[in-house]
Amino acid sequence: MKLTDLTFSYGDKRVFQALTLALPDEGITALTGPSGCGKTTLLRLIARLETPQRGSIDAPPPEQIALLFQEDRLIPRLSARRQIELVRPKGKDADAWLAAVGLADEADAAPEALSGGMRRRLSLARCLAYGQDKRLLLLDEPFTGVDAERIKALAALIRSMGIPVLFTAHDAESLGMADTIISL
Amino acid sequence: MRPDRAPWRWLLPAVFWLAVWWLLALIVGKELLIPSPPLVVRTLLELVVTGAFWRYTALTLLRITLGLLLGIVLGILTALLTNRFSWLHALLAPAVRVVRATPVASFIILVLLWVANGRVPVVISALVVLPVIWESTAAGLRSVDRDLLEFARAYRLTRLDTWRRIVIPSMLPQLAAAVCTAIGLAWKSGVAAEVLCLPKAAVGTQVYFSKLYLDTPALFAWTLIVVALSLTVERIARRLLLGRKEDGK
Numbered sequence: 458m459k460l461t462d463l464t465f466s467y468g469d470k471r472v473f474q475a476l477t478l479a480l481p482d483e484g485i486t487a488l489t490g491p492s493g494c495g496k497t498t499l500l501r502l503i504a505r506l507e508t509p510q511r512g513s514i515d516a517p518p519p520e521q522i523a524l525l526f527q528e529d530r531l532i533p534r535l536s537a538r539r540q541i542e543l544v545r546p547k548g549k550d551a552d553a554w555l556a557a558v559g560l561a562d563e564a565d566a567a568p569e570a571l572s573g574g575m576r577r578r579l580s581l582a583r584c585l586a587y588g589q590d591k592r593l594l595l596l597d598e599p600f601t602g603v604d605a606e607r608i609k610a611l612a613a614l615i616r617s618m619g620i621p622v623l624f625t626a627h628d629a630e631s632l633g634m635a636d637t638i639i640s641l
Numbered sequence: 642m643r644p645d646r647a648p649w650r651w652l653l654p655a656v657f658w659l660a661v662w663w664l665l666a667l668i669v670g671k672e673l674l675i676p677s678p679p680l681v682v683r684t685l686l687e688l689v690v691t692g693a694f695w696r697y698t699a700l701t702l703l704r705i706t707l708g709l710l711l712g713i714v715l716g717i718l719t720a721l722l723t724n725r726f727s728w729l730h731a732l733l734a735p736a737v738r739v740v741r742a743t744p745v746a747s748f749i750i751l752v753l754l755w756v757a758n759g760r761v762p763v764v765i766s767a768l769v770v771l772p773v774i775w776e777s778t779a780a781g782l783r784s785v786d787r788d789l790l791e792f793a794r795a796y797r798l799t800r801l802d803t804w805r806r807i808v809i810p811s812m813l814p815q816l817a818a819a820v821c822t823a824i825g826l827a828w829k830s831g832v833a834a835e836v837l838c839l840p841k842a843a844v845g846t847q848v849y850f851s852k853l854y855l856d857t858p859a860l861f862a863w864t865l866i867v868v869a870l871s872l873t874v875e876r877i878a879r880r881l882l883l884g885r886k887e888d889g890k
Contacts, residue, residue, distance in 0.1 A: 504795065520797065530792040532806050543806060544796045587796050 458482060458503070458593075458623075463512035465495075465502060472498045476512070480639070485615070485622045487635035494641045496625040497527050500595045503623070516593065523588025527597040527625075529580040531568040537579050538564040546586035557614055558582040559607060574602040581611065589618060596624035598631075605630045676858040684858040685865065693842075701844040702870055704759070705831035708766025709824060709874075715767065716774025717816075723775070724782045737772045745769065749834045758838040762845070765834040766827040773826065777819030781812025817882035821875050828871040 458480040465473045472495045480486055488496045501507045505519040516522070531540055537560055541551035549557075555564050558578040568576050581599050588594045594615070600608045612634035615622055626632050659678060666677040676684075688694045723730035745765065752764045785808050793803040835845020844863055851859040 506791065506795065519795075524795050526788070526792065526795075528788060530788050532789065532810075534810070535806060543798065543802055583796075 459515040460499075460502070461513045461515070463502065463509050463514070465498060465507065465509045465512075467498075473509075478639070480623060481621070481637050483621050484636035485612075485624070485634060486637045486639060487632050488623065488625045488639050488641060489627060489632060490641035496641060497597050499641070500524060500597050500623065500625065503593075504595055517591075521592040523584050523591045523594050525581055525584040525594075525596040525599055529568070529576045531576060531580060531583075533569065534567050536565050536567055537571070540568075540579060541583050541586050544583055544587035547590055549586065549589070551586070554582040554586045555579075557585075558611065572602075574604065574607075577602050578607070578611070585615065585618065588620065591620065594618070594620050594622045594624075596622060598625055598627075600626065600628075600631045608634070673855060673857050676861055680858050681861040681865065685862040688859070688862055697842050697844050697847060698866060698870070700840070700842045701762075701832070701835065701867075702874075704762040704835075704840075704843070705766050705827050706874070708763040708831055709770055709827040711763065712767035712770025712823065712827065713774050713820060716771045717778050719771065719775045720778035720782060724779055730779075737775060740768065741772045745830045745833055746837065749837045752834075753838050759840040759843075761838040762831040762834040762840070762843070766831040769826045769830040770823040773819050773823045774816070777815045778812065781815040782808070784815070785811045813882060817879065820878050820882060824875045824878060825871055828867055828874075832867055 460476060460478045460480070463473050463476040463478075464471075488499060490496055498507065501524075502509055503514060503516045504522050504524045505514075506524070532543070535543075537555055538551045541554050546554060552561070552564055555561055558581060560575060560578055560582065563571060563575060563579075568579065571579065577600070581596070584594070584596065596615075599615075600611065603611065608630045616634070624631075624635075626635075632638055662675075663678050666672075666675045669675045672680060719733065723733055748768060749761060749765055752761050752768075756764060789807045789811075790803070792798075793807055798806075832845045832848065835843040836849045837845075839846045839849060844867060848860060848863050851857070851863060
């Protein structure tokens with residue numbers, strides 16, 4: 458994956474100026490850096506949710522990318538099981554994904570009934586269920602609100618999928634799962 | 642939070658207002674001006690046993706329900722189109738404002754020149770309902786969470802799932818409130834159209850006759866029928882639109 462001569466602004470706010478960056482094609486890569494340095498924007502550009510004003514992005518096409526948004530973006534009043542069924546997972550069923558992230562007992566619970574950490578895990582499970590046959594996983598702060606012990610289990614789950622991962626993080630526990638760390 | 646369903650919550654106000662009505666009737670002492678509740682009930686019972694009563698009521702119900710449904714469908718379709726094409730919104734918005742501001746009586750007389758008098762209440766109800774539904778549907782569409790729509794695009798949700806799970810649940814509360822308002826408006830304007838157009842079999846025509854023959858108890862009785870039908874239709878609509886729960890705990 459390569460980003461070449463990338464320039465991007467939100468209105469008057471310049472985020473990237475002629476950024477060129479090579480990213481590993483396999484394994485787990487972490488993007489880190491201070492708040493506001495453009496980590497989320499970089500993921501959104503790679504997912505083609507934003508269009509750069511200049512430059513090019515050499516990455517899998519958007520239909521081959523699964524992006525975990527920085528916000529949970531769970532559908533209100535819809536059960537955890539349905540949240541996952543909605544993205545039509547192939548292979549493992551919704552209950553298996555819920556069990557994989559430690560939410561087996563919450564299959565019928567709506568997001569409003571879950572804690573912040575649980576909602577994050579549900580959002581991650583939905584992303585992984587959608588992304589299991591994709592070529593790239595983009596995870597924006599996947600472990601926000603998740604305790605250190607669980608981060609290890611989730612990292613093992615993500616690694617077991619064998620799909621290249623690019624994720625953003627600040628904390629040492631999350632960064633610990635990366636093969637490569639890139640600081641912006 | 643569920644509303645308090647204790648019987649006294651509706652029974653006490655009902656008894657209070659019935660007492661006020663009865664007291665006023667006693668004070669005025671003229672049935673031509675304010676008939677007493679027992680007289681109105683007696684008139685109502687006399688009406689209910691006739692076959693004509695049921696025919697008039699059924700046909701009025703049919704006309705107004707048709708007009709209401711037509712107004713709802715057209716209002717939603719208009720909102721979908723104006724939400725998609727801003728030029729269409731710019732074109733239609735002033736026209737709809739003019740429709741809202743125009744006296745219903747003007748429309749009734751105008752529409753009477755265009756269509757058969759039995760169909761005027763249908764057209765008038767639809768015309769009154771359309772702007773209310775259009776505005777609330779358009780506002781509902783604008784209020785759909787952009788983040789969820791972006792999620793739907795990024796995860797390649799089908800158009801059907803996006804509408805079923807994100808768009809419709811988000812706009813339903815506003816639409817339901819507008820439909821309830823529209824039901825009351827449809828009945829008011831529909832019966833007014835019947836009063837002015839006098840279809841052969843209609844509640845509005847009977848209201849007109851009660852005015853013509855100064856039969857105030859009959860006027861009260863028919864009005865009670867209209868109010869009861871309007872509230873019943875509103876209750877059914879509320880149940881249909883808001884009664885269904887999502888599957889999450």
